[in-house]
Amino acid sequence: MKLSRVEVEGLLGRFNHVVEFTTDQEFVILYGPNGIGKTKVLELIDYTFKGRVLAVDQVPFDVATFAFDDGSTLVLAREGQRALFDRAGDESAHDLVIILKTPSSDEISWSMRESRPQIPVSRVLRLIEQESPVSRVGPNEWHDIAHDDIISREQLFDRYGGNLPVDSRPYQLPDQLQDFFNGLESHLIETQRLLREAPRIRSPRSLDRPAKSTVEVFSQNFSEQMGNVLAQNSRTSQERDRTFPRRLLSYGVVPAEATEEAIRIRYEQQSELRARLARIALLEQSSTDLPLPDRELEDWERLVLWTYLDDSQEKLANLLDFLERAELFTSIMNSRFEYKQLHLSREGFSILSDYGQDIPVSSLSSGEQHELVLTYDLLFNVNREALVLIDEPEISLHVAWQQEFMNDIANIAKTASLRFIVATHSPQIIHKWWSRAVSLGSASEGER
Structure with a gap:
């Protein structure tokens, strides 16, 4: 399945956005002023594709409709939206409801309210900690030993709620709906995420672990x-x-x-x-x-x-x-670097100056590191056929690099079989690709 259209109503309580994404396009670009909800649109798509129901529920929107090229439609809404539900309902009720329509099966409707267990959340959390490789390190933070990262309560539920007995899970999706989510794949690259050093996990077993840069x-x-x-x-x-x-x-x-x-x-x-x-x-x-x-x-x-x-x-x-991805990676990076070249070997990356001197990869400029880790992430860490969501790629990139960015994305899309939605403030990122750009409008245009 390929995503062909996203429509979000009531984003941040006031904006309505529509993004068309024809299946012959490798990418579409979202642009608009600050506060219009570009990042929230990317997060909503990513959480939905990953089936992270609790994370979706935290995004402030009323209705989101996803259309796919096989004729399937996925609708996510709050129960208070009477236009979708033929009943009076409780105006204070905003629990998430998901409706799936596919050409091959009957319509499926699921309500978070109806699937919640009748036990306190605190007990659910204790059960998850008992059954999963996690330990609490803060009021709303857990150390996930298996993934070696810090996660929130919503992420904890999404990752390990399935380990609990059915009557204790924070929610239980129907098999058909879970199968549908399993058939989707997305990869979100947040602003500046790739430049951060790997954080020190706050647990006794890793207190002495030195942090490494992402590169x-x-x-x-x-x-x-x-x-x-x-x-x-x-x-x-x-x-x-x-x-x-x-x-x-x-x-x-x-x-x-x-x-x-x-x-x-x-x-x-x-x-x-x-x-x-x-x-x-x-x-x-x-x-x-x-x-x-x-x-x-x-x-x-x-x-x-x-x-x-x-x-x-x-x-x-x-x-x-692997060769084609490595060659494209090297080609992109060496077209950006000045007075140095990237070389790949069985030991990893090496950078050589034009005088033949070794340059530590961690000593590259922030812009060079950003370009390197972003390009590598796309070519080597994303599964084929995934939808990649990139937020503000212009951060730390020289203007000339910004103008080449979407050309690189087009080449990466072909080599790695990916599709992209890119959110940006930069006209240089859009450059010659205005036919692929979608304006999310001004605040006044988005108000209902």
Whole structure:
């Protein structure tokens, strides 16, 4: 499913916003004055896509309608909205109600009020602490040991409420509604979030842990991701090598498509791919590769080479996606850096000056770090087909970098199969993309 339209009524008690997002677009840009609710729109979308019902309930809005390209519609509303509910209702009641309509099933309606357990919230919290890897560190803060972060009560309920017995959970969604949320995926990048140092977790087990900058954390993450990719490639290689003799003998005769021209083309393409992989250390640079003989190949040579090329294709395919993301990451960053270059290796990121000196990644400027961690986050930490929500990307970016930002987003969208909603104050971010920009209007236009 792809989101095609969002309509929010009564945001912050006064604004109505509509965002159209046609399925052939990689991104849409939201702009408008301060206080119009751009950030709240992004948060509402993110909480909804993640099925974080309690977090959605904390956003000040009346009705939100999400339309998808498969014909599904999701409506979130307060029970006091009589236009949606054919009953008098209690004007003081504002519990969240969710209505799901899909082409393949009957309409589903769920009310937070009706699903709440008849036990005190304090007892629910104690039960969650008993059953989950969390410990309370403040009036409304818990240390989540599994995720190694500090979370609020709403986040605690959303993450671990499902660990409780059904009659004790803060709410219970119908299976069809939960399945619908499970089919959605979003990734919110908040203003300046990526530049903050990882906070020291306030718990005895981590009091002596030194804080790391996000760029250092991401460098280590790149090394780990590369290790995982190489491990998968090694397993594939071992399997193909083990079965090579059997598959070679099973051909019997040379396949019709294994012409000499096809073999030479594939051999050259794979050699070029290996060279690209070697540049980011996904493969060791080999000096043992030999060109094909400058003569007509015999039948047995074509058979062996074709089988070898089939195997190589499958082995290299495991590395191709990672390679394309790494190349785009390097290309974007090196077009931004002056007097220095980003290099990727199995150890992570390294920065070399034009004099060949190593530069610690943590010593990059705030703008350089912002660009690096934002680009890396999008290319390596977001699952394919996700909807990415970016709030004020212009923070710490030079004006010239701002003008290139949406071009980068378009390339990232294609490489990583993502869609974007970007909220900004900057005309430089929008630049040449005004046809993709949606004005959320002025305060007077938004008043009802």
